[in-house]
Amino acid sequence: MGPVLWSASGGLAALAVVAGFGERRRRRRRDPDSVGWVDWPTVQMLALIALAVTIGLAVKG
Known part of the structure; x- marks a missing residue:
């Protein structure tokens, strides 16, 4: 089960980075009235x- 948890951790870390870039892109948009449908901070x-x-689960074993 350990490798599965580490793989999931890698995917979640990548998702957090993508969400950070999405929020940065949302804040820098040209048209402030155009709203997106994804709440990137959440x-x-x-x-x-x-x-x-x-x-935590992967380290615990």
Whole structure:
């Protein structure tokens, strides 16, 4: 089960980075009235929480 948790951790870390870039892109948009449908800060926060949980479980064994 360890390699699966480490792989999930890698995927969640990548998701958190993508969410960070998405939020940066949203903040720098030219038209402030054009809204997106993804709440990037929430996605990033949930990905980081899940990342901490999966790393904790992988280290615990």
